[in-house]
Amino acid sequence: MADIKELKKIAQQVRRDIIREVYGCQSGHPGGALGNADLLVALYFEVMKHDPSFNMEAEGEDAFFLSNGHISPVFYSVLARSGYFPVEELKTFRAIDSRLQGHPTTHEGLPGVRVASGSLGQGVSVACGMALAKKMSGDDRTVFVLTGDGEQQEGQIWEAALFAPDKKLDNLVLIVDDNGQQIDGSTKDVMYMGSFADKYKAFGWDVMKMNGNDMEEVVTTLKKCQTKRNGQPTCIVMQTEMGMGVDFMMGSHHWHGKAPSKEQAIDALGQLEETLGDFPAEEELVP
Amino acid sequence: MLTLDKLKSTGKKATRDGFGAGLKAAGDANDKVVMLTADLRGSMKSEDFITTYPDRFIQCGISEANMMGVAAGLATAGKIPMTTTFANFSTGRVYDQIRQSIAYSDKNVKICASHAGLTLGEDGATHQILEDIGMMRMLPGMTVINPCDYNQTKAAVQAIAEYEGPVYLRFGRPSWPIFIPEDTKFEIGKALQLSEGTDVTIFATGHLVWKAVEAARQLEEEGISVELINIHTIKPLDEEAVIASAKKTGAVVTCEEHNMYGGLGSAIAECLSKHQPTRQEFVATKDTFGESGEAEELLEKYGLGTKDVVAAAKRLLGK
Numbered sequence: 289m290a291d292i293k294e295l296k297k298i299a300q301q302v303r304r305d306i307i308r309e310v311y312g313c314q315s316g317h318p319g320g321a322l323g324n325a326d327l328l329v330a331l332y333f334e335v336m337k338h339d340p341s342f343n344m345e346a347e348g349e350d351a352f353f354l355s356n357g358h359i360s361p362v363f364y365s366v367l368a369r370s371g372y373f374p375v376e377e378l379k380t381f382r383a384i385d386s387r388l389q390g391h392p393t394t395h396e397g398l399p400g401v402r403v404a405s406g407s408l409g410q411g412v413s414v415a416c417g418m419a420l421a422k423k424m425s426g427d428d429r430t431v432f433v434l435t436g437d438g439e440q441q442e443g444q445i446w447e448a449a450l451f452a453p454d455k456k457l458d459n460l461v462l463i464v465d466d467n468g469q470q471i472d473g474s475t476k477d478v479m480y481m482g483s484f485a486d487k488y489k490a491f492g493w494d495v496m497k498m499n500g501n502d503m504e505e506v507v508t509t510l511k512k513c514q515t516k517r518n519g520q521p522t523c524i525v526m527q528t529e530m531g532m533g534v535d536f537m538m539g540s541h542h543w544h545g546k547a548p549s550k551e552q553a554i555d556a557l558g559q560l561e562e563t564l565g566d567f568p569a570e571e572e573l574v575p
Numbered sequence: 576m577l578t579l580d581k582l583k584s585t586g587k588k589a590t591r592d593g594f595g596a597g598l599k600a601a602g603d604a605n606d607k608v609v610m611l612t613a614d615l616r617g618s619m620k621s622e623d624f625i626t627t628y629p630d631r632f633i634q635c636g637i638s639e640a641n642m643m644g645v646a647a648g649l650a651t652a653g654k655i656p657m658t659t660t661f662a663n664f665s666t667g668r669v670y671d672q673i674r675q676s677i678a679y680s681d682k683n684v685k686i687c688a689s690h691a692g693l694t695l696g697e698d699g700a701t702h703q704i705l706e707d708i709g710m711m712r713m714l715p716g717m718t719v720i721n722p723c724d725y726n727q728t729k730a731a732v733q734a735i736a737e738y739e740g741p742v743y744l745r746f747g748r749p750s751w752p753i754f755i756p757e758d759t760k761f762e763i764g765k766a767l768q769l770s771e772g773t774d775v776t777i778f779a780t781g782h783l784v785w786k787a788v789e790a791a792r793q794l795e796e797e798g799i800s801v802e803l804i805n806i807h808t809i810k811p812l813d814e815e816a817v818i819a820s821a822k823k824t825g826a827v828v829t830c831e832e833h834n835m836y837g838g839l840g841s842a843i844a845e846c847l848s849k850h851q852p853t854r855q856e857f858v859a860t861k862d863t864f865g866e867s868g869e870a871e872e873l874l875e876k877y878g879l880g881t882k883d884v885v886a887a888a889k890r891l892l893g894k
């Protein structure tokens with residue numbers, strides 16, 4: 289049985305990490321990162337079978353791909369907090385000579401990252417490839433992949449949406465972060481996409497919905513998908529709030545790709561109590 | 576050591592047939608080798624592999640971008656994926672997928688591209704890519720190989736399957752003379768000397784190697800001593816061989832079925848301008864698209880025929 293309280297504590301520290309990473313380099317994407325903290329904590333601290341000593345091939349392990357690479361601050365925090373690399377390294381986010389590039393990459397050898405992402409729409413295809421390889425090798429573990437909702441506007445997504453059901457990749461779980469926001473505005477205003485659930489159903493996927501900011505629901509839903517083998521890939525349409533956990537960052541696209549000022553960062557951290565110890569930063573933010 | 580006398584055409588087959596044969600051999604040698612295609616299995620001449628190893632054949636439909644990503648995922652899990660489609664759809668159409676998910680991510684994916692260049696023929700310019708070597712050569716870490724006949728293509732496929740890292744393998748559609756002896760060793764990144772000479776060096780890649788062989792014979796008959804070097808691996812370039820030959824002859828002709836910008840000619844010029852500045856003639860397309868027609872007619876019309884190689888060499892020698 290999952291300790292939901294403990295997972296929430298971790299997610300809170302991850303949210304602090306996100307603010308401190310983005311403040312530290314005065315760039316990055318805090319909004320979507322905050323919204324996905326619960327999902328990534330659930331995956332790495334409860335749901336997935338994975339080994340932080342890091343095996344690129346993920347043989348016998350579950351694997352996660354981050355297709356919307358711009359929410360890297362949450363990915364880095366969760367990887368560090370689950371033991372892939374030292375938590376202290378979070379202070380190098382987006383700095384020169386760092387393994388923590390603006391968008392995740394394998395290029396600098398950061399443990400936990402299996403493919404570069406940033407140019408949108410590519411991660412689902414890569415996840416399909418790994419899910420297919422697992423099928424070919426008789427490895428019954430599950431491949432998870434996260435995309436943004438705005439990212440669903442990329443054509444390659446729909447090529448992969450055809451591919452996965454055709455190849456009966458029921459070991460693949462695609463999570464669409466349906467926060468309704470993208471960098472230029474609300475997804476409704478930028479490019480109306482209708483219902484993701486209807487679209488994926490029509491493409492032959494098993495569709496589920498969950499509130500991505502309700503830890504208990506996230507854990508329960510992910511675990512259900514993890515063991516489901518019915519010949520169909522799964523798409524979870526996940527409602528989240530961009531900027532979740534920081535009141536002035538919630539509910540709009542304005543914090544999609546913007547760093548907080550010192551005052552704003554102090555305000556944000558005041559709303560997120562330290563639970564696991566902060567990583568050491570150049571500048572400590574105290575009210 | 577090869578000489579012009581030993582380079583006899585022993586028959587004709589397409590380089591894509593060489594790909595099919597090489598793929599089967601690579602598949603026999605290593606069960607991690609898998610083939611992907613985007614609705615062009617027939618064109619890739621790979622039925623032997625597909626029928627022998629149906630579980631290692633992945634039909635992706637007409638979705639090249641997805642195919643590149645799937646290949647990256649398969650490689651992440653330890654497979655050796657070979658993506659197959661026409662050269663145009665293997666490069667320009669999916670440049671960003673190759674750049675991010677394969678090259679930057681350092682994935683062991685082999686991009687196997689048929690129907691490159693003008694010799695694709697009647698389908699015309701939409702399909703006749705003449706920019707692909709340039710695009711692929713610019714990607715950090717990408718190995719770029721353009722074999723010249725059936726035997727060399729077959730050997731190249733087996734070599735890239737054993738090599739760890741992303742590779743772009745370019746070959747073609749038409750039936751073409753087979754002239755590289757079957758037992759010739761294929762070494763990635765190593766120039767293959769086809770004849771020794773002192774007056775002019777001809778560096779050639781792909782289908783144009785045969786044109787260069789014919790040209791070298793003519794030039795020799797006219798008393799011009801030709802050093803003919805096959806550059807099958809355009810990247811990494813065998814700089815040592817290129818510099819040594821340019822130093823010896825002081826005159827260089829480059830021959831390729833590609834635009835004059837970005838391909839073999841550019842690669843050689845970049846190398847020589849730094850280490851051994853040498854006068855150079857480019858037998859390549861002159862910054863133009865192609866058109867419909869038969870392969871040989873097109874090579875003739877766009878200045879990639881035997882006589883064009885001969886003329887280029889003579890211009891350099893003031894003859």
